[in-house]
């Protein structure tokens with residue numbers, strides 16, 4: 001029966017198994033991914049935003065979403081936050097007397113809330129059924145309700161609180177901005193950028209948008225500068241990745257005095273970078289953009305997963321060791337059957 | 349029935365199936381079914397307080413994450429008996445395995461209630477859809493496999509009852525493999541249940557957001573397994589008025605304290621190395637909840653620290669309860685209390701939502717009573733009622 005040697009074997013086998021599934025093997029570490037070179041995205045410049053919410057309305061129309069009411073009279077669409085039916089919203093920052101726009105103290109400011117289209121998205125890493133996917137060329141993070149099981153892991157995982165679920169439906173879906181990818185086949189880009197009167201929301205390749213963002217940070221506050229609107233097209237690029245043929249659009253740039261910027265392009269490095277970039281005059285944490293490290297949480301999570309389950313090597317090794325030990329012990333149990341039964345038996 | 353040594357072969361307890369306990373459980377199950385009808389026709393919002401700040405509530409955290417940890421008794425005891433070859437614990441296996449079987453099977457069924465698009469559930473096992481890098485994929489596959497393995501491990505009980513000697517023999521020949529699988533699978537998914545929070549990144553308080561969370565969840569699941577066995581042994585012996593198996597529980601409790609010490613060393617070692625311990629001294633509810641969790645885990649070291657104390661059923665029972673509470677807090681803390689996705693969201697389960705969790709628990713108790721009274725699970729002894 002239980003000899004000391006058997007016990008030690010058991011200890012060895014299970015500590016081998018436990019170590020196998022817990023110790024880190026740095027070789028297998030999964031690095032944070034960066035944006036695909038042709039990634040598409042938006043540049044939101046809070047200093048240019050006038051809070052007209054044309055983009056909120058356009059987003060509703062483009063995605064065929066119903067209005068949401070927060071006022072007594074239920075007269076028009078007044079969502080208080082993004083939801084399963086609202087994928088884009090402009091939030092307001094207020095401080096003290098609210099005298100000055102884009103000032104942290106005694107000022108007010110706007111901030112757009114919609115999917116950031118992360119380079120290494122938590123939602124995609126979390127989704128157990130690949131209903132949330134990142135297009136390898138455009139980098140757009142899309143959602144497919146016909147695949148989704150409604151587990152809401154993506155909702156919990158996203159650091160920006162973007163995917164939302166329709167709790168009031170028996171067959172609720174996840175709702176989130178998909179960068180208007182359904183409009184691309186008609187040569188149309190993001191509705192929010194298309195309608196933005198000031199160019200505060202600008203559509204384009206993230207690489208180009210990043211150059212534009214850095215240009216703005218270098219501007220002298222108060223000095224007139226040129227600002228593009230709608231679709232930022234470097235070198236009159238007509239066709240885009242995935243063979244998208246963008247519709248022609250006249251240059252809509254205009255001149256206006258540059259604002260005062262916090263010297264930080266939000267989304268350049270956060271969680272490995274995002275395809276939607278943001279500029280602001282008020283510190284980003286104050287306007288609801290979380291302070292994120294350069295490594296994506298998805299890389300941490302997947303590092304653990306590949307370490308433990310990569311090629312199923314460790315689970316199989318553990319299973320082998322435990323099978324060996326269990327075979328010895330369970331068989332011993334079997335052969336003892338008669339003896340055991342005589343004194344009451346303990347066998348199944 | 350003749351009175352036998354405590355090391356007796358398992359046999360049905362017998363007795364009536366309709367008593368106060370089973371009637372109450374039955375009623376609670378009916379209430380749950382009523383709530384579920386509303387949930388499936390009206391959506392999750394009709395019966396729960398779930399929101400986008402707290403997309404996971406008690407149906408996930410209590411029914412699945414905590415429920416499956418509580419169902420680790422079978423795994424913890426089977427590991428003792430078959431892997432560490434401690435045959436003397438054999439009488440504890442069947443009752444523990446039965447509780448695990450119910451715990452896991454119901455956790456598996458309970459997941460369906462929570463899935464917003466449950467009819468697509470099979471996608472998780474479908475090659476074209478399955479996403480192997482998703483922690484939830486791993487958890488779902490391992491738990492499903494484990495449920496099947498456990499039913500097979502437990503099937504000798506049914507074969508015995510039905511007199512299917514042949515089937516029992518055949519199964520016994522592969523039992524060793526089932527035992528090995530039944531050890532590896534819970535190791536995999538109990539650790540992964542912890543890994544689930546890693547992708548939530550900065551939204552989880554650093555007291556719980558760590559790369560060693562899988563190890564912490566695994567160790568605590570083993571400890572909870574023993575804690576639940578202590579608890580159940582005490583409750584079953586008092587409910588069925590049977591003698592308590594102190595000669596087994598005492599050394600098992602000692603093993604539990606050993607694993608518990610390892611767990612606490614890893615827990616605090618990790619907090620110190622990452623410099624995260626300072627968060628435990630913030631003046632907020634989260635820090636308070638952290639200390640409650642730790643207190644529950646430390647308490648047994650004190651309650652049953654000496655051998656004499658481990659021979660007192662009341663103390664064993666209390667330690668079992670403390671460990672279970674520690675497990676509850678650790679998981680509530682990691683998933684809900686230590687989770688902050690932004691201002692303006694709060695969550696407390698709605699009444700109908702609670703009734704589903706209560707109903708699931710009632711179903712477990714009901715099943716345990718029926719099976720132990722009709723099938724050979726508990727060691728034979730004179731049943732008094």
Ligand code: SF4
Nearest residue numbers: 115116118121123158
């Ligand atoms: S912002 Fe959220 S929803 Fe959008 S890609 Fe990133 S993780 Fe996914």
Ligand code: SF4
Nearest residue numbers: 127148149151152154
């Ligand atoms: S809710 Fe749907 S999209 Fe989100 S993680 Fe679950 S299955 Fe994927």
Ligand code: SF4
Nearest residue numbers: 059088177180190192
């Ligand atoms: S890109 Fe389209 S879906 Fe996304 S916020 Fe803009 S309008 Fe809405």
